[in-house]
Amino acid sequence: MVDYLIGIDGGGSGTRALVQRVHGETVGTGTAGPSALGQGVPQAWENVQAAARRAFEAAGLPIPTWKRCALAAGLSGVSHGPWREAFLASDPGFARLEAETDSFTMLLGAHGGQPGAIVIAGTGSIAEALRADGSRATVGGWGFRVDDEGSGGWLGLQAVRHGLAAFDGRVNPSPLARRVWMHCGDERESLQDWCQQSGQFEFAQLARAVFECEGSDPVAARLLQDATTALEDLVLAVDPRGRLPVVLAGSIGERLAPRMRPALRSRLVPAKAGAAEGALALARRLLEEQAEETL
Secondary structure, X not given: OOOEEEEEXXXXXXXXXXXXXXXXXXXXXXXXXXXXXXXXXXXXXXXXXXXXXXXXXXXXXXXXXXXXEEEEEEEOOOOOHHHHHHHHHOOOOOOEEEEEEHHHHHHHHHOOOOOEEEEEEOOOEEEEEEOOOOOEEEEEOOOOOOOOOOOHHHHHHHHHHHHHHHHHOOOOOOHXXXXXXXXXXXXXXXXXXXXXXXXXXXXXXXXHHHHHHOOOOHHHHHHHHHHHHHHHHHHHHHOOOOOOOEEEEOXXXXXXXXXXXXXXXXXXXXXXXXXXXXXXXXXXXXXXXXXXXXX
16 A cells, blocks of 8 residues: 655755655655765665655654655666666665656656756756657756766866866966865865866866856856857757747756847746656656556
8 A cells, every 4th residue: 555655856966855645745855965876876775765764754754664655756867777777676665666867857847747848957967858749858968077068067077177277387377277276176186186086066066166256257257158058059959949838947057047048048937846746746647557557
């Protein structure tokens, strides 16, 4: 017997769980650390379960056995088949389980399940669309260092590259370069150590420095313009005909939205709900499918 639905929004920076009773009452939310599959399936499951437990605790409810719960997770990295299969194979015992991309659950939540497009630019970046005929399109989201243009991780990576070039004397030192040295180290060995040990999340923490240096540093201003252009390209690629409403989400996307060209900015709409709500809708669909199977 399933008593609860759990919707998970998991990415490279953190995990959010939303718990709802089967009959529709939302009972609590909880958060935990990153659950992007690219950072490891064991870590993803650890934080998914931690966020779910905290949601029950926040509601003042005893934590149930997972066999009483149906869970749908929207996770960064699910588009990579082997990671998704490994995540599902490590199921700790949920009554029903589904894993979708975090962009798709965000898309479902943002447009209330109706046709639309979404561009997410937070730690990483990706665009996804749900067309009127039910078909889907995905653009970007290839992962840190090789793609994720316009995201926090990408901005941080470009800032560090500039900082290293300035350290070498290949370019002139700038306020942004000095912020990189302050954050990562001001000696060759410390800079090398930071770069070797840091992943997407750590690089994304430098995105704030890019925004803060914009007024005093042409390099930072150019990076933000490049990031805006990258997000515009995602919108055009995921919906070439320009017919769908677009939600621009994520901490970086929301800050860059006002910088987009007027023609694209006019298509932006506010999100109706978030990725955890979209994941909840998937969890409810799992139960409906199960009920149909038993008929």
